[in-house]
Amino acid sequence: MTQNKNEEIEKLTNYIREKGGDAVEIPASNIVTAEWVRMKCLFGCAGYGRRFGCPPYSPTPAETQKVLDEFTTALLVRFDGDCGETTPARLVSREMTRFVQTVMYDVEKTAFKDGFYKVLAYTGHQCGWCKSCAAKENGAVASDCRVRNKMRPSMEAAGIDVYATCENAGWKLDVLSCTKVEGGTVLDSPMSTIMLLLLE
Numbered sequence: 728m729t730q731n732k733n734e735e736i737e738k739l740t741n742y743i744r745e746k747g748g749d750a751v752e753i754p755a756s757n758i759v760t761a762e763w764v765r766m767k768c769l770f771g772c773a774g775y776g777r778r779f780g781c782p783p784y785s786p787t788p789a790e791t792q793k794v795l796d797e798f799t800t801a802l803l804v805r806f807d808g809d810c811g812e813t814t815p816a817r818l819v820s821r822e823m824t825r826f827v828q829t830v831m832y833d834v835e836k837t838a839f840k841d842g843f844y845k846v847l848a849y850t851g852h853q854c855g856w857c858k859s860c861a862a863k864e865n866g867a868v869a870s871d872c873r874v875r876n877k878m879r880p881s882m883e884a885a886g887i888d889v890y891a892t893c894e895n896a897g898w899k900l901d902v903l904s905c906t907k908v909e910g911g912t913v914l915d916s917p918m919s920t921i922m923l924l925l926l927e
């Protein structure tokens with residue numbers, strides 16, 4: 728069992744880098760929450776209410792801030808680009824969604840098994856564990872989720888300002904632009920997936 732938090736963070740960071748990503752330790756106090764982030768989910772995303780990892784099922788910014796206040800240490804995780812096939816109708820591949828969510832599940836599980844029971848992951852993208860989420864069914868409630876042991880909200884779904892948090896960590900994120908093509912839109916540049924692990 729790993730007892731030293733610095734050693735655990737190094738172990739998890741090495742695993743993330745082996746998977747093609749990067750990670751940086753940051754104080755939990757450098758993670759920014761904001762109410763406007765949830766409004767972007769409501770008014771800017773077609774996935775609102777269609778996944779249990781998304782609003783209105785996911786934690787509010789205020790709820791997330793209360794959780795953040797219980798931690799001192801976080802690991803900010805980054806993957807650039809995609810690892811699967813995208814189409815105009817799907818800007819992020821299903822393979823990439825499943826890949827990054829599996830990485831974060833494995834990282835959280837590893838830390839827990841190493842003795843760090845106070846650990847919690849925030850993943851990237853809309854939840855991709857199930858082909859069709861039960862949230863789309865009439866009368867669905869959060870407890871209907873089929874994979875609650877694995878499902879985690881994305882940072883933005885939980886009201887975290889990803890851009891401001893990355894800036895606090897020394898990572899610059901550019902706003903993505905898209906070009907309309909037949910059948911939908913395509914990204915003009917590779918997307919960065921940003922995720923978070925709280926660890927105490």
